Amino acid sequence: MKEELLFCPLGGSGEIGMNMNLFGYGQPSNHKWIMVDIGVTFADDTIPGVDLIYPDPGFIVERKDNLLGIVLTHAHEDHIGAIAHIWPKLKCKIFATPFTALLIREKFREKHIDITNDLQIVELNGNVSLDPFEIEYITLTHSILEPNGLKIKTPAGVILHTGDWKVDPNPLIGDNINEKRLKEIGEEGVLAMICDSTNVFSAGRSGSELDVRKNLLNVMSRLKKRIIITSFASNVARMETAFYCAEKTGRQIALVGRSMHRIYKAARQCGYLKNIIEPIDPRDAKNFAREKIVYLCTGSQGEPMGAMMRISSYIHPDVLIEKGDAVIFSSKIIPGNEKKLYKLHNQLVKDGIEVISEETEFVHVSGHPNREDLKDMYQWVKPNCVIPVHGEHRHMIEHINFAKEMQVPNQVQVENGDIVKLFPCEKPEVYDKAPSGRLYLDGSVSVDPESQSIKDRKNLSANGYLEVTIMITPKGNIHNNPILSFRGLPVNDIDDFVYGLEEAIEKISKTFKIGNKQQEHNFIDALKIACKKYSKDITGKKPFTNINLIRI
Numbered sequence: 001m002k003e004e005l006l007f008c009p010l011g012g013s014g015e016i017g018m019n020m021n022l023f024g025y026g027q028p029s030n031h032k033w034i035m036v037d038i039g040v041t042f043a044d045d046t047i048p049g050v051d052l053i054y055p056d057p058g059f060i061v062e063r064k065d066n067l068l069g070i071v072l073t074h075a076h077e078d079h080i081g082a083i084a085h086i087w088p089k090l091k092c093k094i095f096a097t098p099f100t101a102l103l104i105r106e107k108f109r110e111k112h113i114d115i116t117n118d119l120q121i122v123e124l125n126g127n128v129s130l131d132p133f134e135i136e137y138i139t140l141t142h143s144i145l146e147p148n149g150l151k152i153k154t155p156a157g158v159i160l161h162t163g164d165w166k167v168d169p170n171p172l173i174g175d176n177i178n179e180k181r182l183k184e185i186g187e188e189g190v191l192a193m194i195c196d197s198t199n200v201f202s203a204g205r206s207g208s209e210l211d212v213r214k215n216l217l218n219v220m221s222r223l224k225k226r227i228i229i230t231s232f233a234s235n236v237a238r239m240e241t242a243f244y245c246a247e248k249t250g251r252q253i254a255l256v257g258r259s260m261h262r263i264y265k266a267a268r269q270c271g272y273l274k275n276i277i278e279p280i281d282p283r284d285a286k287n288f289a290r291e292k293i294v295y296l297c298t299g300s301q302g303e304p305m306g307a308m309m310r311i312s313s314y315i316h317p318d319v320l321i322e323k324g325d326a327v328i329f330s331s332k333i334i335p336g337n338e339k340k341l342y343k344l345h346n347q348l349v350k351d352g353i354e355v356i357s358e359e360t361e362f363v364h365v366s367g368h369p370n371r372e373d374l375k376d377m378y379q380w381v382k383p384n385c386v387i388p389v390h391g392e393h394r395h396m397i398e399h400i401n402f403a404k405e406m407q408v409p410n411q412v413q414v415e416n417g418d419i420v421k422l423f424p425c426e427k428p429e430v431y432d433k434a435p436s437g438r439l440y441l442d443g444s445v446s447v448d449p450e451s452q453s454i455k456d457r458k459n460l461s462a463n464g465y466l467e468v469t470i471m472i473t474p475k476g477n478i479h480n481n482p483i484l485s486f487r488g489l490p491v492n493d494i495d496d497f498v499y500g501l502e503e504a505i506e507k508i509s510k511t512f513k514i515g516n517k518q519q520e521h522n523f524i525d526a527l528k529i530a531c532k533k534y535s536k537d538i539t540g541k542k543p544f545t546n547i548n549l550i551r552i
């Protein structure tokens with residue numbers, strides 16, 4: 001039987017976040033696999049107590065003996081965030097460029113896993129050989145250090161997996177996009193290109209970090225008092241811009257927030273951020289006049305625990321903000337975060353602090369390709385087939401249409417779990433489905449979205465909690481005074497509520513005698529119904545109810 005080449009996204013297709021892609025090659029039912037990226041998505045407040053979500057890796061865990069390695073494109077959380085959570089189930093080699101590798105090592109250190117022997121550092125534009133896959137890293141430009149596309153060569157043909165990218169003619173830090181190599185790969189022939197869809201609705205070009213720098217300098221030159229800039233810590237070019245503008249406007253700069261310090265340190269360790277002024281400790285910054293200091297801080301999305309939110313609520317221990325100061329949000333307003341973010345903006349402007357954001361000034365560029373950038377890539381690579389990823393369904397369908405406009409012979413629309421046969425075939429298409437889904441990191445345990453812990457907490461958070469403990473005598477008689485406790489119920493008169501509840505319980509108790517297990521169960525069920533009904537009548541709430549029987 002003939003070898004075949006497959007592509008299967010387990011995450012990141014039909015959504016922006018938690019990227020996880022598989023490529024398979026070999027005889028049917030005996031494929032060798034590589035995984036490209038292993039990211040997370042951040043949970044919203046519809047899932048109480050859960051912060052991280054990642055793809056269910058079950059499909060590849062079952063085939064882990066044939067998994068040759070995890071190849072990482074760049075260090076954004078939607079591409080590496082799940083590595084330390086999922087790797088213990090896979091235990092394979094990991095490949096990453098130096099900056100990405102450094103951040104990964106930290107993730108494993110936090111989980112007390114020594115990854116030294118399994119983490120291999122790939123130099124920029126370097127190669128990884130995982131027979132039958134020959135992988136070549138290609139430097140692109142994006143909004144983080146060391147963004148890479150991957151040329152994946154197999155006996156069936158070449159795939160270009162772009163990862164996240166844009167065309168930035170002046171990325172400020174790191175190399176320019178390796179246009180020369182992309183063109184050469186295009187000349188050799190590309191069977192399929194797996195491509196970023198994030199900005200497919202945006203016309204023109206995505207823009208350059210240099211243009212942001214120029215404009216940010218203009219903006220900062222006119223500001224007279226304290227300046228606070230907030231941006232993603234991982235955007236090291238933007239960080240360098242903040243340092244550059246501080247120096248040019250005669251100000252000191254202080255970094256605020258854990259991830260800002262972490263990324264600064266990692267970038268320096270990898271040889272970046274060399275020609276900039278020394279940052280000062282935010283605690284020392286208090287000794288400088290307002291017009292002589294810039295703070296660069298985390299929390300650009302209005303995260304409740306982020307530095308920016310604490311500063312604007314006047315509870316940050318090191319950073320003071322006053323009327324006349326300015327806050328520059330040098331970051332994207334990520335869809336879904338508007339509410340939190342505008343709350344933060346409102347809090348600031350009402351206290352006389354100027355808010356500058358991408359809505360009012362040119363202080364941010366996206367890291368993803370707009371349509372003109374996509375056009376460039378298509379013309380360089382000339383793929384035979386385009387498979388859009390890194391987008392919601394609406395982005396991916398628009399990207400399919402774009403590929404048609406660009407005269408790409410084949411396009412395949414995928415969603416998580418789809419298995420595409422790229423070779424052998426007349427036309428690449430989805431031909432099978434792998435099990436796929438999401439896992440929630442609940443505390444330190446991975447759980448299914450349907451898990452009892454999540455269901456219980458949703459119930460608790462909406463309806464409150466009621467507990468009834470009842471004593472049973474050795475003869476099976478029910479003791480009269482139940483012990484009651486409740487939380488999260490809107491009770492105005494506690495004595496009244498308790499009195500009524502005791503009455504309701506007594507009414508049920510009178511009709512029961514506890515001789516055997518079945519009677520016990522029936523009693524508990526009847527009590528639950530009665531207590532919930534009583535609470536509903538008085539408070540409008542049907543609490544999560546727990547009944548304990550204690551034999552004395």
Ligand SMILES: [Zn+2]
Nearest residue numbers: 076078079164
């Ligand atoms: Zn991404």
Ligand SMILES: [Zn+2]
Nearest residue numbers: 074076142164
């Ligand atoms: Zn990215």
